[in-house]
Amino acid sequence: MAAQAFANDLTTMTLMEAGTNTSDIGGGQGSTDEPDFFIQGTQSFSRRVTGAGSTGGFGFTGTGPSTPGQHVYIWANVLTPGLVNSTVNGGIRVAIGSSTNAYDQFYVNGNDDLVGGWKCYTVDYQSTPDATQGNPNSTDFVGIVLLTTGAINRPNLGIDPIRYGTGITATGGGSPDPDLTFIDIANYDSDVNLQLGVLQPSSGGVALQGEIRIGNDDTTTSTTFNDTDAVLSKINNNPTGVNTNTTATFSGINLRGSLTTATFTGCLFISLDTHDKGFVDASSATNAATATFTGCTFLDWGTFDGRSSVTLSSTTFKNSGIVTLNGSTASSCTFDSCEPVDVGNNLGDISNCEFISSGSGHGVTTSVSTGTVVFTGNSFSGYGSGADAAINFTATSGSVTVNVSGAGIPTFQTAGVTVSFVLSNSLTLTGLEPNTEVRIYDAGTTTELAGIESTSGSFNTSISVSAVDIVVFNLEFIAIRLTNIDTTSDRTIPIQQQEDRQYENPP
Amino acid sequence: MSYTFDGLNKLIILDPGVTAFSVSDLYSRWKDWVQLSDNAKYEIAFDTSVGGDPLGNGLLLGAYYFITNGWLIRPQEAAHTLDITGNLFPIPDTAQIFAPTLGNFNVSIRSQFSSLTQQASPEQIAQQVWETDLSPAQTLDTAGDTVKKAKQNSAAAAALSA
Numbered sequence: 001m002a003a004q005a006f007a008n009d010l011t012t013m014t015l016m017e018a019g020t021n022t023s024d025i026g027g028g029q030g031s032t033d034e035p036d037f038f039i040q041g042t043q044s045f046s047r048r049v050t051g052a053g054s055t056g057g058f059g060f061t062g063t064g065p066s067t068p069g070q071h072v073y074i075w076a077n078v079l080t081p082g083l084v085n086s087t088v089n090g091g092i093r094v095a096i097g098s099s100t101n102a103y104d105q106f107y108v109n110g111n112d113d114l115v116g117g118w119k120c121y122t123v124d125y126q127s128t129p130d131a132t133q134g135n136p137n138s139t140d141f142v143g144i145v146l147l148t149t150g151a152i153n154r155p156n157l158g159i160d161p162i163r164y165g166t167g168i169t170a171t172g173g174g175s176p177d178p179d180l181t182f183i184d185i186a187n188y189d190s191d192v193n194l195q196l197g198v199l200q201p202s203s204g205g206v207a208l209q210g211e212i213r214i215g216n217d218d219t220t221t222s223t224t225f226n227d228t229d230a231v232l233s234k235i236n237n238n239p240t241g242v243n244t245n246t247t248a249t250f251s252g253i254n255l256r257g258s259l260t261t262a263t264f265t266g267c268l269f270i271s272l273d274t275h276d277k278g279f280v281d282a283s284s285a286t287n288a289a290t291a292t293f294t295g296c297t298f299l300d301w302g303t304f305d306g307r308s309s310v311t312l313s314s315t316t317f318k319n320s321g322i323v324t325l326n327g328s329t330a331s332s333c334t335f336d337s338c339e340p341v342d343v344g345n346n347l348g349d350i351s352n353c354e355f356i357s358s359g360s361g362h363g364v365t366t367s368v369s370t371g372t373v374v375f376t377g378n379s380f381s382g383y384g385s386g387a388d389a390a391i392n393f394t395a396t397s398g399s400v401t402v403n404v405s406g407a408g409i410p411t412f413q414t415a416g417v418t419v420s421f422v423l424s425n426s427l428t429l430t431g432l433e434p435n436t437e438v439r440i441y442d443a444g445t446t447t448e449l450a451g452i453e454s455t456s457g458s459f460n461t462s463i464s465v466s467a468v469d470i471v472v473f474n475l476e477f478i479a480i481r482l483t484n485i486d487t488t489s490d491r492t493i494p495i496q497q498q499e500d501r502q503y504e505n506p507p
Numbered sequence: 508m509s510y511t512f513d514g515l516n517k518l519i520i521l522d523p524g525v526t527a528f529s530v531s532d533l534y535s536r537w538k539d540w541v542q543l544s545d546n547a548k549y550e551i552a553f554d555t556s557v558g559g560d561p562l563g564n565g566l567l568l569g570a571y572y573f574i575t576n577g578w579l580i581r582p583q584e585a586a587h588t589l590d591i592t593g594n595l596f597p598i599p600d601t602a603q604i605f606a607p608t609l610g611n612f613n614v615s616i617r618s619q620f621s622s623l624t625q626q627a628s629p630e631q632i633a634q635q636v637w638e639t640d641l642s643p644a645q646t647l648d649t650a651g652d653t654v655k656k657a658k659q660n661s662a663a664a665a666a667l668s669a
Contacts, residue, residue, distance in 0.1 A: 437542065437547060439545075439547045439548065441548055446545075446548040446549065448545065448548060451547075471547045471548075471551075473538075473541055473542065473547055475538055475539075475542065478556065479538065479541065479551050479553070481550065481551050500538075500556065501556075501558060501559025501560065501567075501570075502531055502534055502535070502556045502558060502559055502570050502572070503534070503535050503538055504531055504532065504535040505535070506535070506536070506539065
């Protein structure tokens with residue numbers, strides 16, 4: 001439909017190319033051009049930071065971020081990760097302030113990460129700093145500070161592009177042009193002349209820190225995203241033991257545009273960050289995108305906000321945040337140890353889904369307050385009552401009838417709305433001999449629920465109790481009575497009737 | 508029918524005058540009763556009945572019937588001897604089979620179990636009869652002797668009329 005196109009909203013403070021005026025923190029030899037190692041362009045800047053208990057680094061003074069939500073992206077390469085202090089002690093810090101004497105320090109890494117190499121650190125300039133030097137009154141100075149633990153003999157801190165912003169926008173794609181994929185976006189990001197650090201290729205797929213916007217929020221831009229078996233990891237920007245560096249809603253995927261179609265098949269979304277876990281947002285845009293998630297997995301992920309143009313099927317959420325359907329449908333999905341799925345007042349939008357409790361909390365939250373809901377094939381395991389009930393009805397008044405089929409009646413809690421569950425599962429008997437009488441009774445009673453005087457082959461009925469007794473009777477075959485058969489889900493029971501060699505017709 | 512089935516109380520009540528029954532008939536009439544009305548709603552009186560399975564050479568497995576689920580047989584309200592033919596056992600094996608009469612009557616129960624685990628089928632018996640060679644029959648006035656003589660007489664009459 002249209003050639004792939006990429007844009008970003010990152011403002012570049014410096015690319016650390018030749019001629020850049022850097023500013024040093026701490027004594028010793030100052031930062032200089034570094035042509036030997038760089039991540040972007042043709043060089044970086046580097047300097048040596050040395051000594052036990054020494055703090056030093058350098059940065060750049062320009063025009064820093066000032067719009068809430070903007071995050072600093074700064075590339076740094078600490079060649080001596082084993083000779084800096086731990087993360088909680090501020091081994092590697094992002095400095096944001098007004099000068100080399102007045103800056104906030106955000107602890108981002110330390111000797112607990114010995115991998116080293118170029119890393120793009122992201123920090124919300126409005127985050128609570130772990131330490132502050134002087135009295136900063138702006139964000140115009142951005143740099144890296146190390147707290148070293150020993151003598152170092154050669155330049156050990158490199159810094160390359162410093163930017164601030166939120167993320168990347170991808171548009172276009174669609175036949176005859178190739179559909180957009182995550183790796184396409186990552187390849188754009190990681191071009192040696194750009195190196196944004198928002199979505200980088202990684203050994204395990206792509207690594208995210210920031211927002212990926214698929215489509216423009218308009219009615220005219222055609223965008224086709226289609227990825228299969230991709231692995232997207234949300235980088236851990238918020239190590240334990242220190243203040244959070246990014247906002248909780250900094251990183252994720254924004255789906256938007258009425259001419260946008262996004263298809264995710266078998267993709268894995270995994271978050272390594274317990275604070276900024278990653279989101280999927282299809283609900284914020286003015287112009288709704290059409291999106292389909294099939295066979296995907298969200299592991300330790302954040303939130304998922306759908307809308308009526310979004311379809312979830314055979315997708316697993318494990319240890320993930322709130323999935324807000326907003327009119328989207330979820331079928332054959334698994335929600336394992338997740339925050340409650342918010343279905344709004346459309347309880348019937350989930351079908352054939354499996355909910356597994358984490359041990360506390362609800363599986364589903366709904367505001368439905370009236371009408372009849374078809375609730376098919378949704379199973380709940382490990383849920384209790386009250387605050388741990390499977391479904392939480394939040395409406396304070398009204399009356400709702402929930403027709404359950406394909407599974408048992410879930411536990412529920414209500415804030416006042418009257419809820420009536422009607423179980424209706426199918427029961428099928430197969431393999432019946434000709435002229436067989438079938439009777440279905442409420443278990444342990446003589447209350448007949450269904451039956452037929454004479455049938456052959458199969459018998460099917462709808463059952464609205466949790467267990468039944470089944471009688472299969474035929475003069476030519478041994479009588480069968482099956483007791484207390486669980487009918488909390490659809491059942492198909494093959495019947496094998498044994499010939500009765502003893503029955504004698506009346507004389 | 509010689510029996511009244513009370514599904515609610517799980518009783519098989521022998522009608523007045525009944526002093527004998529075969530388990531096979533009792534079992535069959537119970538099945539007839541189950542088919543009527545809504546009687547299938549009651550717990551079954553007889554679990555698997557076994558027997559009748561061919562064992563080869565025309566032999567069949569002997570029949571056994573198992574009364575179950577607490578069903579009991581109650582004799583007629585009279586002092587009498589009740590003759591039962593057939594192999595009837597309770598499930599579980601320690602359960603009762605008979606319920607006492609309502610009135611104070613002495614009822615002797617005489618069970619005639621089949622001691623065989625095998626029996627010839629009616630078809631085999633018939634086949635053996637039809638294929639029996641009567642020429643060796645020597646005992647006077649036996650069926651074989653009579654049929655043999657009738658055959659001989661028929662042949663003689665045919666020869667005279669030829």
